[in-house]
Amino acid sequence: MDWIVHHYWPELDRKHVRRADIEPILEHFRSRPEINIQLLGHSVQQRPIELVSIGRGKQVVLAWTQMHGDEPTATAAVFDIIEQLLSDNRSLVTQVLNHFTLHFIPMLNPDGAERKTRENAQGIDINRDARKRCSPEAQILHNAVSKLRPDIAFNLHDQNRYYGVGNTDELSTIAFLAPPFDQEQSVNHARGRAMSLIAVMRQVLEARINGHVARYMDEYSPRCFGDTIAAMGASTLLIESGEFPNDPNRQTARAMNRLAIFTALDAVSQNTWQDVGEADYFAIPANNENHWGDIVLRNVTFAGNANSVEFQTDMLIRKVEGEYQVAEIGDLADQRGITELGCDQLTLSRGEPYRVSEPLTLDDLAYRAILKNGYSHFIDTNDNLAVRTELPVFSTTQPLPTTFHKLPAIGILSTAGSPRYAVLGRKVVELEGEP
Structure with a gap:
């Protein structure tokens, strides 16, 4: 029956x-x-x-x-x-x-x-x-x-x-x-x-x-x-x-x-x-338990910075204590992601902080334009930001560290320096084409 x-x-x-x-x-x-x-x-x-x-x-x-x-x-x-x-x-x-x-x-x-x-x-x-x-x-x-x-x-x-x-x-x-x-x-x-x-x-x-x-x-x-x-x-x-x-x-x-x-x-x-x-x-x-994560980036290149050289491996994003964080970096061949992205040609960087110095209404169109320019998070010390988008928005008072492990899952995936995707918590947002 x-x-x-x-x-x-x-x-x-x-x-x-x-x-x-x-x-x-x-x-x-x-x-x-x-x-x-x-x-x-x-x-x-x-x-x-x-x-x-x-x-x-x-x-x-x-x-x-x-x-x-x-x-x-x-x-x-x-x-x-x-x-x-x-x-x-x-x-x-x-x-x-x-x-x-x-x-x-x-x-x-x-x-x-x-x-x-x-x-x-x-x-x-x-x-x-x-x-x-x-x-x-x-x-x-x-x-x-x-x-x-x-x-x-x-x-x-x-x-x-x-x-x-x-x-x-x-x-x-x-x-x-x-x-x-x-x-x-x-x-x-x-x-x-x-x-x-x-x-x-x-x-x-x-x-x-x-x-x-x-x-x-x-x-x-x-x-x-x-x-x-x-x-x-x-x-x-x-x-x-x-x-x-x-x-x-x-x-x-x-x-x-x-x-x-x-x-x-x-x-x-x-x-x-x-x-x-x-x-x-x-x-x-x-x-x-924990066989899955929200996002797995496969073979992503981590941009080098003052503290590390460029390297390529996998990255796992999972919710930890109410915040989507980079839970693990390394060999994740046995880990599965609810969203998975092959990143062989992509380089991950933290992205730049966007400093909000005057009132800004952040709708989908405005937000995507900012993300396409390589900005990933907002510095808003005077509450100038009005969020009108369903996409995750990360606002803070200080720029995020350039490293990722155990830190908020916010970043930009680029090809030859051109942003292709934004990593926003549990979402990967494609930046090419129409919103």
Whole structure:
């Protein structure tokens, strides 16, 4: 069965989701008699955290999203799932509703979502607060699990854009884990079922996003909720949403969350999950951290300066502590870039600082003209610069160093002294031709 018809909530096709974005959808659900919405409590800053329930079956499912406030993909997917359960009258959907009672906590960390931070308003990573439960959000999740005693739990997250699938050249769009419940990484019935369900989900997803599914390595952490809930007897499944080529809002991962969850529910309701086992789970390629970067420049010539001679090698750009930096210079044959550029005939220099001495409105046309003249960043000590372009702009009070390593990824790529490209954070902007 094709579970993916369309995205039910197109307004959630966005890079980030906050509480205000989901309020209208929750209001829509409140009007439906099939849905029960219960207030579980409030965040540190008194934003509501609610439980959305649907279904009439004996097996209990619990899923929660945005435990990390800056990880919104599964929030959109969960609302799609609920709407599909309400509006899709196919028999297999009815079977899910008859077999399960499904509970969703969409946006466990609304304060973090508001600020687009991983942590809550206390600065606590809720997913590391399963033991002490210093945060009200951790207390809310713990209480919900203790009361509902789910048979199946979906722990839904986003991962950074740099994960790859094993040693392949593919981005990790979906990564799974059946978290261990003890230091020995034992496998009981509940964890064994989680492993089998992941194997089934992987088979189905591979037909859609071939080569983009990975598996997290097992590491037991008693302070994490997935491990703690697994120890309480639930078949716990971590799903991490990642990048897919040319999909900046992660709508592919959003659809694959829905497909994965419905596939798991279908496998449980029809008892087909036992057709696969641990070996199929462990056959999923490992989720390879930092296998990718935003940009890799291949065989670029670094211009010589007072401190170095000219040399040719590769360069990697990646986001580090909120800033796109040159993370590595050297042999990057095993590294992949979401954007890659062959630079055999190109020389990279820092570019000149453009000193803004009077008011300047920087639209696309004006900016490209400045970049074409070899300027890469702006010295603006009196706030004279008005930015009217979507391209990244780097403004500072001092010229940038001529070196690159561990410094902002700002520079000019030239051929025979003529600028051809501007490197602006995670973007490479071609300077020849029309804007």
